[in-house]
Amino acid sequence: xxxxxxxxxxxxxxxxxxxxxxxxxxxxxxxxxxxxxxxxxxxxxxxxxxxxxxxxxxxxxxxxxxxxxxxxxxxxxxxxxxxxxxxxxxxxxxxxxxxxxxxxxxxxxxxxxxxxxxxxxxxxxxxxxxxxxxxxxxxxxxxxxxxxxxxxxxxxxxxxxxxxxxxxxxxxxxxxxxxxxxxxxxxxxxxxxxxx
Numbered sequence: 001x002x003x004x005x006x007x008x009x010x011x012x013x014x015x016x017x018x019x020x021x022x023x024x025x026x027x028x029x030x031x032x033x034x035x036x037x038x039x040x041x042x043x044x045x046x047x048x049x050x051x052x053x054x055x056x057x058x059x060x061x062x063x064x065x066x067x068x069x070x071x072x073x074x075x076x077x078x079x080x081x082x083x084x085x086x087x088x089x090x091x092x093x094x095x096x097x098x099x100x101x102x103x104x105x106x107x108x109x110x111x112x113x114x115x116x117x118x119x120x121x122x123x124x125x126x127x128x129x130x131x132x133x134x135x136x137x138x139x140x141x142x143x144x145x146x147x148x149x150x151x152x153x154x155x156x157x158x159x160x161x162x163x164x165x166x167x168x169x170x171x172x173x174x175x176x177x178x179x180x181x182x183x184x185x186x187x188x189x190x191x192x193x194x195x196x
Contacts, residue, residue, distance in 0.1 A: 022047055025180045031187050033180050038163065043175055048160040048183040054194045056118050056148045056156050062193065063121050063146055064112055066091035072189035074182045077103075083129075087112045092130050097166075101174075104166050105136040118156070121146040141165035160187065 022034035030051065035044040052059065062068065066089060069079040078094040088111040095104045109126045112119060123144035132138045142164040149157040160183060166175060 026184055031184055033184050035179055043165050044179055045163045046179040046183055048187055050187055051157045052191055053155055055154055056150055059148055059156055060119055072193050074185040090126055090129055094136060101170055103136045104139050105133055106139045106142055118148040118150045137168045139164060139166050
């Protein structure tokens with residue numbers, strides 16, 4: 001079913017123009033995390049913003065290398081890339097969940113596009129590209145976008161937008177609590193890796 005990723009993208013992007021406003025939830029270490037209610041969904045969208053002292057090229061290289069995601073993406077215990085193209089790559093990831101919640105897995109297409117002042121990397125669901133695993137729940141409704149904006153040759157502003165419905169019987173309040181720590185920890189880890 002190829003229409004679901006398109007639907008999720010439209011749902012998310014349409015919500016950006018809704019009357020709901022982004023609400024600041026965390027502001028620490030030059031990283032701001034916001035959440036926003038979405039129409040027809042109990043799950044909130046999230047936005048993370050920061051400015052890193054690294055070039056767009058350096059950041060883009062790491063963001064487009066899924067095989068290194070376990071080093072910096074929060075709760076990512078396994079990622080394997082497959083079917084790479086010129087400006088895109090597919091990957092399969094597993095995310096650990098706190099007991100007694102079952103682990104989740106996703107199959108994603110990451111696609112890179114240049115913009116006038118930087119780059120955009122979109123993550124769209126490709127859930128039917130890999131068989132479902134026995135011990136995980138497949139996440140189908142997910143979307144993410146990394147916008148990289150050049151500040152200077154060695155400084156880049158990042159705007160990271162995302163939405164993900166992990167499926168299964170998890171209370172919405174618990175899911176929404178992860179929307180703050182997940183992006184914050186991931187960007188913190190990303191900066192640590194880039195600084196090495």
